[in-house]
Amino acid sequence: MFQRLVTLLFITAVLSEPECSRFHYEEQTLNKMIRQEIAMEKLQADMAATQQQVLDTLAKLKRVTNEMTEETNRSIRNFAADLEKLKGPTVAFRSNDLVDHSPSSGETLVFKTTTLNEGLGYDNKSGIFTAPVAGTYTFSVQLCVDGGKDMYYAIVADGVDIKKGWFCDEKWKTCYTTDTVAVLQKDSKVNVKCSAGSSTLRATGNYWNTFSGVLVQL
Structure with a gap:
């Protein structure tokens, strides 16, 4: 009788243990992996956005530099032409x-x-x-x-x-x-x-x- 009572109490105790406790470590590990994957995706997205901003800025800088160079060359050509006009003939x-x-x-x-x-x-x-x-x-x-x-x-x-x-x-x-x-x-x-x-x-x-x-x- 006593032995049957002990067995019953053990089964009851086992049955009364929360279900999640058996997978608690696995769930934490999985959640951590999911969070890391989400963070990695966000980091990659941020890096891609930053890279695109850098490329856009460099392209804009190149356009501005080319425009400034062309404007400078045009000014030099105009100045040389004006100087040639001012110089006039040699007498x-x-x-x-x-x-x-x-x-x-x-x-x-x-x-x-x-x-x-x-x-x-x-x-x-x-x-x-x-x-x-x-x-x-x-x-x-x-x-x-x-x-x-x-x-x-x-x-x-x-x-x-x-x-x-x-x-x-x-x-x-x-x-x-x-x-x-x-x-x-x-x-x-x-x-x-x-x-x-x-x-x-x-x-x-x-x-x-x-x-x-x-x-x-x-």
């Missing part, structure tokens, strides 16, 4: 070797050897420079006077004296240089003349009589 001449070494008053000095003539403004037959374009010019003259002689000169622009002077040395053969600046219109004419008396100019060896000019600014 410069250099001449020497006087035709007449004893000019008289009012005579134009003709320098027959032209060593530079950009713009073709200087005429070595007449000694006259004709401005091919309007602008600001500078002119330079060197005249070599014999000892005891003198030279009255004038630089003339369109018939008006714009620089006058007198070169003289009592003893030595001496070369003198003078220059001036003139604002000229297109086809304005500039020349050098003997402005008074009669002069004797030196023209041997290192004694050069010269006339030159250059366009400074349009």
Whole structure:
């Protein structure tokens, strides 16, 4: 009897034990695995979204960089074109070797050897420079006077004296240089003349009589 009672109590105790207790560890492990899998999927999704954002940002940055590069190149091209326009033509001449070494008053000095003539403004037959374009010019003259002689000169622009002077040395053969600046219109004419008396100019060896000019600014 007692043995049957003990067996009955054991069976009752076993039957009365909660059902979940037998699978509790397995359920926890399964739930943990499910949570980890969900977290991993979310992490992968976040990483994919971040990667896409980085790619989109890089693509946008590349577009902006290309646009900036093109804009910079366009600005450089426009600046170069504007600079080329501002630079304008090259006008410069250099001449020497006087035709007449004893000019008289009012005579134009003709320098027959032209060593530079950009713009073709200087005429070595007449000694006259004709401005091919309007602008600001500078002119330079060197005249070599014999000892005891003198030279009255004038630089003339369109018939008006714009620089006058007198070169003289009592003893030595001496070369003198003078220059001036003139604002000229297109086809304005500039020349050098003997402005008074009669002069004797030196023209041997290192004694050069010269006339030159250059366009400074349009």
